[in-house]
Amino acid sequence: MKRALAFAGRNQKEILRDPLSYLFCLAFPLVMLVVMTVVNESIPKESGMTVFRIEKLAPGIAVFGQTFLMLFACLSVSRDRAGSFLVRLYATPARSGDFILGYQIPMLVLGAAQTAVLYAASYVVSLIVKTPLKPLGLFWSFLSLQLSGILFISFGLIFGTLFSEKAAPGLCSIIISLSSFLGCIWFDAESLGGIMLKICKALPFFYCTKIGRSALALSFTKEAFWLPLLIVASCALVFDLAAVLIFRSRMRADLA
């Protein structure tokens, strides 16, 4: 465990010292938060378009931010694998579990910090547009979204382990676009219905935004919250396990 923490410390430092991390994981979502709020102000109320209202926008932006967490998780693994740094660590007493934990822990910490910052900013925005968010809702939403954080981080680790430094970020950007569309971050599939809604409901991203929004509204019904939560939690568990197994088998293959 101490070795995992040592490795986690190194990974955290490397990410925090990369200015791009702040740009993508914080600045970009914050800019989107402000831009979309401004856009929302110019949408006439009677249009019935609610997706950019702060109570829906904030959780959407939080999930959007997590997709960049995925990108950085992916980059930190694929960069290490491309160089000989990880190889030399393989010749130390550290084991595969230490490495995978060492990649996960800092991402979870950074993920929690990211949601916290985005929600603090959202709260301020909600005060400015005079539709204040409920602090308790923000809290529960923050907690539930850590599950989707685990899911996205697992995606990142899997891509980073399986693909090269060149291919992996590209694959991540596919997931980023997919999840922002099919996760209903920028449009409301539920009011659209039809085939689009079916596709959204077949993928986990939809449920990530859903639990964030329901928790924020404090609507803890089975339909709105618990069922989606179960789906996100199961996906997080499955993909997290997959990430561990894939990393382990890849490490074994590298040492063959």
Place this chain on the structure above:
Amino acid sequence: MTERSFEMIKTTKLTKKYGTKTAVDGLGLCVYEGELFSLLGVNGAGKTTTIRMLSCLSKPTSGEAFVGGYSVKEAPQEVKKIIGISTQDTAVAERLTVRENLRFMASLHYTDKAKIEERTDEMIQVFRFQEVENQLAKTLSGGWQRKLSIAMALIGDPKVLFLDEPTLGLDVLARRELWKMIERIKEHRTIILTTHYMEEAEALSDRIAILQNGRLKALGTLQEIEEKAGVKGLENAFVAIAGKEESL
């Protein structure tokens, strides 16, 4: 070296195949405790592959290797506790400072905080990192990165140290300085060194092995190798041995 010294490294018929290519072919050698042993050979002779197998980074296709009495196949976890490796490519964490790199590496070997700091300070002393200790590794020159990479291999106080082309890309002065460093860190350590610089092997080694196409072509002290080749100077002997067409 007396005959009775402990056999720190012993390989028997050690072989590594990549598909149809045999990178290391039935290697049998023995390195005694406290020896500085040089592995020489042209590009692709199998030096790095041998080091990778000895440091548990690659599994032998057949044959055996023991490091510190532990089998690399059966007890890699024990082997990893007593070795340090500086890979052919410089391998440092780029966005950590020199001190952080050392401390990180130390914490993979030790759990005691005081010990980690002690080893870190010691390496900063030995390698004269004082001036650059708070500099990010990526901002160091190639030579300093190389030294850091070696210091990181040494931080666990390994019984066996593998140095794969440690002076690659160093200028003449830096190379000489690193030689002195290697002499200094030797103590009772066993060091396996690979290099393409014959004067380096001459200056540092107790014994030398010459590989060709993964096979052991010569093994012994400088004098023994010169005698075998029938010429003076390691470079001439190397050319005579490694440059000879293989008679199958």
